[in-house]
Amino acid sequence: MGLIESRILADHVYEAIKLMIQDGALKPGAKINKKELESLLGVSQTPINGALSRLAGQRYIEQRKRRGYYVRVYSCKELVDLFAARGAVESMATRLAVETATDAEVEQLTLFFSDVQFPLSDEAYRAYEKTDREFHSALIRYSGNTMIQQMNEEFGYIVRAATKGLIRPPEETIGEHRAIIAAIRERDAKLAAQLMTEHHLRSRNVLVENCQD
Amino acid sequence: MGLIESRILADHVYEAIKLMIQDGALKPGAKINKKELESLLGVSQTPINGALSRLAGQRYIEQRKRRGYYVRVYSCKELVDLFAARGAVESMATRLAVETATDAEVEQLTLFFSDVQFPLSDEAYRAYEKTDREFHSALIRYSGNTMIQQMNEEFGYIVRAATKGLIRPPEETIGEHRAIIAAIRERDAKLAAQLMTEHHLRSRNVLVENCQD
DNA sequence: ATTTACTATATTGTATACAAGATTGCTGTT
DNA sequence: AACAGCAATCTTGTATACAATATAGTAAAT
Structure with missing residues (x-):
């Protein structure tokens, strides 16, 4: 072969x-x-x-x-900067996805956080993290923007490494996720993108607070 | 040496x-x-x-x-995609710049399109293009985000090559530029970022319409 | 016992050699 | 004239050689 x-x-x-x-x-x-x-x-x-x-x-x-x-060593500031840039790009992906995704794809997105029940077991907690990643990459896929997909593949692992152990609790993010999904379902691209930006900026602040340098 | x-x-x-x-x-x-x-x-x-x-x-x-x-050959679709991504990143840069730039820097930004008078001579037209580029890169600089600066340096030339001869007329963009500057001056980061996003998406549409493939 | 000076060793940046695979051009045939 | 087949040439991918520089190790001196 x-x-x-x-x-x-x-x-x-x-x-x-x-x-x-x-x-x-x-x-x-x-x-x-x-x-x-x-x-x-x-x-x-x-x-x-x-x-x-x-x-x-x-x-x-x-x-x-x-x-x-x-x-390569990324300083904490560079990681925060990267996080901001990635948030921006993902927000654009959200906007584009809402504009171009098929109804079936939108339905797929709405399924992502439909069956989360609190309190979460340890297992469900890890599953949430995974669902989170999949939700974000599905959005990027549905955006149809190959350049954004490329950037995501190139920088994804750095961001993942940087945020290891620094993610916000599901209790805090589930509401944001559901609000984004609701906006997508309403096909309100602008609102969905804005919610996504703010979702990322809030997560970014967690990183900022953990910077020592 | x-x-x-x-x-x-x-x-x-x-x-x-x-x-x-x-x-x-x-x-x-x-x-x-x-x-x-x-x-x-x-x-x-x-x-x-x-x-x-x-x-x-x-x-x-x-x-x-x-x-x-x-x-490397960029297809028209890829250029449009790149343009969207860049717009997203620059919008974030705008938001960050508004949040972190000094008052003096904001004053610098407000000067950019202050003395444009229509109709434009050929020379003034070319000057406008240059001012445009400088305005956008000043924003990126003032954002203090080194990752965004890096991306801009890496992709800037492609975008410039792609948009050669495809820019919207100053009559159309001056209003958008001034609205962005006004929002910056008001230190309304969210609004400035949103105006910037829409500014770019409108320019992107000009590219889309010129795609044959 | 540190620090310094010198030596040996390892690693880097660069050039070069060469076989395997592409390209070009030529020839003769239809 | 158009084309297939083949030979000569060029280019690539890979390995290797080698001088210059950096690192590590050792011995001497404070």
């Missing part, structure tokens, strides 16, 4: 390193050892360099002259 | 190619000839490859297996 063969070595190296960064095997600030990667992945310097340059272009890692590549 | 020496060759190659793309010397869809670049820039394959991989990471160019690198 020539599928694997249809990609060059640097692509595989790229994916491998990206995964190591995303799942924490390579922590922020860590130095990337090319020699190690060579023997780990069984390729020469050349594809490693290609992959590292590509990752540097996407700012997953950064290159310090004559000192190697390091996993 | 070791400043130039403080950067590696691939950095220079990167800048050189990026400039060629941005000023149109390398047109969308054009194939990038490594050999030519080698002799043009007087370096070997290696730094060229590094620069090309970095540019591929940023999606300035794309790599087709065993067929080389090509300057």
Whole structure:
């Protein structure tokens, strides 16, 4: 199955390193050892360099002259900034989704938080987080905006890493989610987008308060 | 002045190619000839490859297996999508700028369109375009959001290329600009952001109408 | 016991070599 | 003239070599 063969070595190296960064095997600030990667992945310097340059272009890692590549460290301020930007983009996605999604898709969205009952068990709590993520990415999908989808894929993992353990309790957010869904159902794009912006800005404030630097 | 020496060759190659793309010397869809670049820039394959991989990471160019690198072509739909995303981000920048800019900075913003008098001469027309760009980038600067600034730098040239010759007439936009400035002066972040969103969405529609594909 | 100076080692940035795969151009055939 | 087939050429992806620089380690001096 020539599928694997249809990609060059640097692509595989790229994916491998990206995964190591995303799942924490390579922590922020860590130095990337090319020699190690060579023997780990069984390729020469050349594809490693290609992959590292590509990752540097996407700012997953950064290159310090004559000192190697390091996993990019985001300052707390940068994370907050990223969060604001992402909120803006997702708010636009909401607006576009309301304008262009089919009725069936809108129905799908309304189902997301329909059966949440308080108080939540530990399991239901984790399920809520997952539903939250799925709701947001469904909106982005239904927006039909490929550029926003791309941005979301590129920055999503950073935001997820940043907000780990810093999310607001479901008791607080469920109302906002339902208000957004209600606006979507009413096909009120402007209102839905505005509610989404405020939803994100409130979450952003939780991040701000946890910044020490 | 070791400043130039403080950067590696691939950095220079990167800048050189990026400039060629941005000023149109390398047109969308054009194939990038490594050999030519080698002799043009007087370096070997290696730094060229590094620069090309970095540019591929940023999606300035794309790599087709065993067929080389090509300057990325944006479809009309993608440009429209990008425009929407950028509008969202700039709207957020506006909101943040209103919340955090100093009074002096707000005064600076109010000056931007203060002396526009119709009808415009050819020269004044071009000046208006420039003022427009400066106004938008000042807002982004005053937002203090480094991530948004970064996105703007990365995508700005594409948007500019896309909208070349497709901007709405000053007669149509001056009112929107002034309304935004008025909201900023009133320190009404929400209103300013909303006006900015609509300003961009209206411009986006001009793009949509000029899409053939 | 720190700090300093020097040496050995590892890593980086760069160039180059080369096989496998694409492209171009030529030839002869219909 | 249009086209298929093939040969020559060019380009890519990969590996490797090597000098310059950074890092780590060791010995000497305070």
